[in-house]
Amino acid sequence: MTRPLTRLASDMARRCFILSVVAITAIGMLVIGGFVGTRAASAAASAPAAAQCDPPAFPTGAGFQVSCTVTIDNTVTAAGATSSTVTATSCLAAAGVLPPSGCTTTVDTANQLVTSVNQCNGVADGGGSNVTCSVSVVNTIPTGTATSGVTVNQCVGSGGGGGTQPTLVCAPVASTTNATVTQCNGSANGGGPSTRVQCDVTGAATAEPVTINQCNGSSNGGGSTVTCTATFTNNVVALPVTPTTTAPTAPTAPTAPTAPTAPAGTGAAGATGATGTGGAGATGAGGSGVTGLTGTAAGAGGSTATATPTGTSDVIPSGAPQTGFGGASRSHNGDLLLAGLLTLFGATLAMTFAMRCRRTFTVQDD
Secondary structure (H helix, E strand, C coil): CHHHHHHHHHHHHHHHHHHHHHHHHHHHHHHHHHHHHHHHHHHHCCCCEEEECCCCCCCCCCCEEEEEEEEEEEEECCCCCEEEEEEEEEEEEECCCCCCCCEEEEEEEECCCCCEEEECCCCCCCCCCEEEEEEEEEEEEECCCCCEECCEEECCCCCCCCECCCCEEEECCECCCCCCEEECCCCCCCCECCCCEEEEEECCEECCCCEEEECCCCCCCCCCEEEEEEEEEEEEECCCCCCCCCCCCCCCCCCCCCCCECCCCCCCCCCCCCCCCCCCCCCCCCCCCCCCCCCCCCCCCCCCCECCCCCCCCCCCCCCCCCCCCCCCCCCCHHHHHHHHHHHHHHHHHHHHHHHHHHHHHHHHC
């Protein structure tokens, strides 16, 4: 009976080991797959393209008032980070009914720059319609960013079908291949009022390569009009200036004042002594009388006093200022937290299998 039990224990140990390896491998693949999937999805994202007021959302029939505006805010920081905000307002109503009737506004943001705009193409292609659309591109860029010229292809093959002349008011009327702005081509050809095609482009340069395609093949019925504009604006932001810190100059210690010189003392003349006997001379001020045989003597000179006061100078502290210890940034990393939780779960699962296997071996041995 010993050999079958030993074989059974060996088989169960092998199974427990295989289950533990499978559990740990699965958890590891989930963690790695989550990180790789997140990074791949982020890298695959492309720059957004703005579009509005095109079929099928907007009709192609007659008698409509189409009024649409879109503003593109592209931003590039000095560190190279990019972002964009697209604010779009689209209005659809019966011909002659102006905004704000039938209007909706949307705001979209992204961490990439908008590179193209498609608007008001092939709409209201029937009689008595009016198409009025505009695109505004605002580039916020750091100093030194290169710009490129804005080329135009507009008002080609438009304003035909007879009617009052002139039919075109375009600035400029130009035909350029692969232009930055392509607009108002093949539109308002049903005849009717004068100046029924009014389109222009403002801004000669753009810092970001944004192409605009709008108001082409639209409003071709009799009595229809097309009015469309494109505008480019570059806002240059100066780079931040790093302040220069200059160490303060230590103050100069004051010079100790020079001590004044005391005046020399002068001894007074000695008094006259008696004949034949030297008398004691009186003490002169600042000096002393001396006894002499003749009865007179000059007083001794007073000593010269020199007072030297001790000067006190300022003490200049030395050593760097105490700056203390900086606090750590209160940042969070959700990806690392998720990885830690999954790893903890895998370790718990592996430990559970190990404990169960050990319990099985204990029972087998008994």
